[in-house]
Amino acid sequence: MNAALIIILIIAVIVAIFSGLNAALHWLLWVALVVAVIALIAFLFRVISGRNRT
Known part of the structure; x- marks a missing residue:
């Protein structure tokens, strides 16, 4: 899952x-940042919880 x-x-x-290269699609920057933050939080939650599923 990681x-x-x-x-x-x-x-x-x-x-x-x-x-960032296309001003007309500026809203994609916010979508990308939100997705990145969600992925980072999920990743950190898995690391901190210490569950190892192999």
């Missing part, structure tokens, strides 16, 4: 970069 969260975070960063 790999999926990292992939979501990478996609959010890519969307943030591309939305």
Whole structure:
């Protein structure tokens, strides 16, 4: 599950970069930031909880 969260975070960063290049799609920057924050919170929650599912 951690790999999926990292992939979501990478996609959010890519969307943030591309939305920064195009002023007409400025709202995508906020969407990307929200998705990145959610992915980061979920990742930190899994790390702090210490559950290891293999």
